[in-house]
Amino acid sequence: MTVTSRLVVDRPAGSRHPRTPQAVYPVDYGYLEGTVAADGDGVDVFRGSAVGAGVVGFFVTVDPGKRDVEVKVLIDCTADEIDRVRRLLDDVLGIGGLLVRRYVETATA
Structure with missing residues (x-):
């Protein structure tokens, strides 16, 4: 069974x-x-430019100001975009996070 949710940007x-x-x-x-995260809102998503890559990882974030922990899904993000999202979360918003990348098996010659 496949379950999908529409991404609202x-x-x-x-x-x-x-x-x-x-x-x-x-x-x-x-x-x-149609989803609910720990804060009562929908599950957060960052969507990049690598169309078709799908879920490439997620950040588990801690916001001391709001006193909450959240998961933010990374969809279609390149490595550079993931780094820029990390800088936004860590350096600008100050809510640091743990990056968990999706393991992708690659073929070797």
């Missing part, structure tokens, strides 16, 4: 965080419609 790449204007989203950011 409420902060397109290049837009600013509503409460932290110095934070600019390097890729699309939104949530999965």
